[in-house]
Amino acid sequence: xxxxxxxxxxxxxxxxxxxxxxxxxxxxxxxxxxxxxxxxxxxxxxxxxxxxxxxxxxxxxxxxxxxxxxxxxxxxxxxxxxxxxxxxxxxxxxxxxxxxxxxxxxxxxxxxxxxxxxxxxxxxxxxxxxxxxxxxxxxxxxxxxxxxxxxxxxxxxxxxxxxxxxxxxxxxxxxxxxxxxxxxxxxxxxxxxxxxxxxxxxxxxxxxxxxxxxxxxxxxx
Amino acid sequence: xxxxxxxxxxxxxxxxxxxxxxxxxxxxxxxxxxxxxxxxxxxxxxxxxxxxxxxxxxxxxxxxxxxxxxxxxxxxxxxxxxxxxxxxxxxxxxxxxxxxxxxxxxxxxxxxxxxxxxxxxxxxxxxxxxxxxxxxxxxxxxxxxxxxxxxxxxxxxxxxxxxxxxxxxxxxxxxxxxxxxxxxxxxxxxxxxxxxxxxxxxxxxxxxxxxxxxxxxxxxxxxxxxxxxxxxxxxxxxxxxxxxxxxxxxxxxxxxxxxxxxxxxxxxxxxxxxxxxxxxxxxxxxxxxxxxxxxxxxxxxxxxxxxxxxxxxxxxxxxxxxxxxxxxxxxxxxxxxxxxxxxxxxxxxxxxxxxxxxxxxxxxxxxxxxxxxxxxxxxxxxxxxxxxxxxxxxxxxxxxxxxxxxxxxxxxxxxxxxxxxxxxxxxxxxxxxxxxxxxxxxxxxxxxxxxxxxxxxxxxxxxxxxxxxxxxxxxxxxxxxxx
Numbered sequence: 001x002x003x004x005x006x007x008x009x010x011x012x013x014x015x016x017x018x019x020x021x022x023x024x025x026x027x028x029x030x031x032x033x034x035x036x037x038x039x040x041x042x043x044x045x046x047x048x049x050x051x052x053x054x055x056x057x058x059x060x061x062x063x064x065x066x067x068x069x070x071x072x073x074x075x076x077x078x079x080x081x082x083x084x085x086x087x088x089x090x091x092x093x094x095x096x097x098x099x100x101x102x103x104x105x106x107x108x109x110x111x112x113x114x115x116x117x118x119x120x121x122x123x124x125x126x127x128x129x130x131x132x133x134x135x136x137x138x139x140x141x142x143x144x145x146x147x148x149x150x151x152x153x154x155x156x157x158x159x160x161x162x163x164x165x166x167x168x169x170x171x172x173x174x175x176x177x178x179x180x181x182x183x184x185x186x187x188x189x190x191x192x193x194x195x196x197x198x199x200x201x202x203x204x205x206x207x208x209x210x211x212x213x214x215x216x217x218x219x220x221x
Numbered sequence: 222x223x224x225x226x227x228x229x230x231x232x233x234x235x236x237x238x239x240x241x242x243x244x245x246x247x248x249x250x251x252x253x254x255x256x257x258x259x260x261x262x263x264x265x266x267x268x269x270x271x272x273x274x275x276x277x278x279x280x281x282x283x284x285x286x287x288x289x290x291x292x293x294x295x296x297x298x299x300x301x302x303x304x305x306x307x308x309x310x311x312x313x314x315x316x317x318x319x320x321x322x323x324x325x326x327x328x329x330x331x332x333x334x335x336x337x338x339x340x341x342x343x344x345x346x347x348x349x350x351x352x353x354x355x356x357x358x359x360x361x362x363x364x365x366x367x368x369x370x371x372x373x374x375x376x377x378x379x380x381x382x383x384x385x386x387x388x389x390x391x392x393x394x395x396x397x398x399x400x401x402x403x404x405x406x407x408x409x410x411x412x413x414x415x416x417x418x419x420x421x422x423x424x425x426x427x428x429x430x431x432x433x434x435x436x437x438x439x440x441x442x443x444x445x446x447x448x449x450x451x452x453x454x455x456x457x458x459x460x461x462x463x464x465x466x467x468x469x470x471x472x473x474x475x476x477x478x479x480x481x482x483x484x485x486x487x488x489x490x491x492x493x494x495x496x497x498x499x500x501x502x503x504x505x506x507x508x509x510x511x512x513x514x515x516x517x518x519x520x521x522x523x524x525x526x527x528x529x530x531x532x533x534x535x536x537x538x539x540x541x542x543x544x545x546x547x548x549x550x551x552x553x554x555x556x557x558x559x560x561x562x563x564x565x566x567x568x569x570x571x572x573x574x575x576x577x578x579x580x581x582x583x584x585x586x587x588x589x590x591x592x593x594x595x596x597x598x599x600x601x602x603x604x605x606x607x608x609x610x611x612x613x614x615x616x617x618x619x620x621x622x623x624x625x626x627x628x629x630x631x632x633x634x635x636x637x638x639x640x641x642x643x644x645x646x647x648x649x650x651x652x653x654x655x656x657x658x659x660x661x662x663x664x665x666x667x668x669x670x671x672x673x674x675x676x677x678x679x680x681x682x683x684x685x686x687x688x689x690x691x692x693x694x695x696x697x698x699x700x701x702x703x704x
Contacts, residue, residue, distance in 0.1 A: 119429050139393065143386065155382060162389045169393060173400045178414055181348030188355040195359055206371040215375040
């Protein structure tokens with residue numbers, strides 16, 4: 001068992017990586033690279049859960065790490081790659097809204113997340129106390145990504161990245177939720193991915209593209 | 222045992238209908254499964270009345286007066302909706318808008334949706350509650366896009382993304398709740414998310430964490446309740462999906478989401494000892510009421526009209542739960558009941574009327590009372606009921622909410638009256654034109670199912686005139702539990 005100081009350093013490193021990857025996703029234009037970044041985020045999450053499990057001796061965290069590995073590092077990116085290829089969208093990139101402004105908004109969100117999490121982090125007695133703010137920041141950056149993007153696939157990746165942030169929050173604040181709940185959440189994520197996959201085809205069939213700009217008929221007038 | 226039946230039947234039904242859903246008699250099988258679920262709900266209710274609250278299966282399920290009344294309401298509306306969807310979907314198939322494969326998907330998903338609703342209501346675990354709410358979104362998202370038109374796909378996408386993001390906030394709230402609970406209860410045996418345990422120790426939970434958790438959960442589940450300004454998905458999903466789906470979304474899903482909010486509120490109020498939770502709910506409720514009332518004037522589509530009316534009524538119920546206290550809680554519970562009954566019966570009649578007219582545009586629907594008197598009267602009576610005319614039950618609940626507001630929060634009274642008045646004008650003027658007037662519309666190929674409509678309106682009428690003492694006790698007990 002490593003010393004607590006060392007493992008908490010490792011977890012902080014993972015947290016920093018997660019945050020960095022979130023920013024990278026925010027700025028990434030190519031869809032396939034985005035999927036790879038998402039898989040890397042899942043991988044970082046997996047490593048951080050393993051470190052927490054190892055340093056605190058919480059056996060059930062190994063299961064949740066395995067779940068993360070299977071679902072977020074292997075299965076979901078595979079499904080996404082497959083879907084993108086089936087849709088013939090692998091070379092697509094999208095024009096971003098003003099990147100510097102998006103980044104600046106992201107920075108403000110991170111500051112906001114840290115301020116919000118500050119009083120709670122102080123109450124935590126886990127080795128990972130400092131990282132709750134980062135988890136919240138990852139959630140909010142994914143949210144920002146969903147707002148600023150107009151492609152169906154990128155919105156879904158944003159949605160999944162948000163789930164990553166939530167899982168990180170669960171491990172960093174509380175050493176993981178009860179197993180039933182984690183299984184249920186994982187099942188929901190997987191099913192939603194399948195349904196969204198079906199949706200991509202419906203959207204393309206009806207609108208001839210996965211661009212959500214075409215979806216504006218239901219605006220409130 | 223009762224609980225096993227209650228949860229097992231819809232789950233089994235969804236599997237069964239996925240296998241045999243293409244047969245001619247699938248709608249009848251759907252009715253049968255729903256009737257079985259309703260019977261199990263009645264049985265469970267009888268058990269709870271006789272033996273008091275029950276806590277079963279390693280404390281994972283908890284039934285008290287508050288959720289048992291929602292269980293019976295949910296399974297009842299499930300039954301009436303399946304009765305209504307039988308001729309409705311046959312007519313849609315006849316018109317060539319749906320094929321057998323889509324009908325199979327509908328029946329299977331309908332049963333699965335009932336399962337998620339009942340699971341959300343009966344579970345004792347706040348985490349499972351979240352899982353069930355998310356699963357409810359997943360089952361209905363394919364139902365909203367059942368017609369595969371561009372508008373319905375857009376509505377379903379919006380519904381999915383907005384509710385998905387909203388529920389992600391609720392999950393963060395749940396994590397924070399667990400974080401606070403773990404300190405008091407410890408994480409051994411994972412009892413720290415069980416509502417009954419949380420309720421026992423709510424006084425010791427960390428107030429700062431809980432207030433933040435409540436904000437996240439209110440925003441999250443509030444998106445599903447359709448609270449403004451997070452209501453955007455609701456009118457689209459109601460208008461573009463098949464009518465039975467609109468009926469269950471309005472009649473069941475919104476209620477269950479509000480139930481989740483109230484369960485959280487009970488915990489937070491016990492911990493924070495300030496009016497934060499109540500005030501937030503009152504604010505969101507009033508905003509929804511007012512915004513929906515004014516937006517009602519701009520609607521051209523009849524299903525959108527009643528969808529906005531749902532936002533208005535959920536806002537009112539949220540406001541009443543926010544005020545708290547025995548009378549307001551009693552009124553809010555009654556309002557949830559009568560709103561579900563009235564709104565789903567309204568959607569049933571609206572479904573038949575739009576099928577008849579071949580359009581959902583209100584200007585093109587005219588003279589229902591001459592072409593089909595029962596549909597016309599159903600729509601008129603349902604509208605009068607939802608607008609809170611005496612002697613219907615909605616009047617009773619709105620009256621109780623208003624007098625409580627006058628006594629405890631006088632500043633809110635004019636806002637409430639304004640919202641209700643504006644909504645009254647908007648809905649009544651539209652519906653009057655649709656019901657009376659000249660028409661030459663053809664008859665429907667399958668006779669409409671109007672028994673559920675009048676049965677539900679009769680129940681609403683009864684609740685307005687006379688609440689059986691049993692039921693009143695039950696509401697009082699539930700109102701006391703909520704505090």
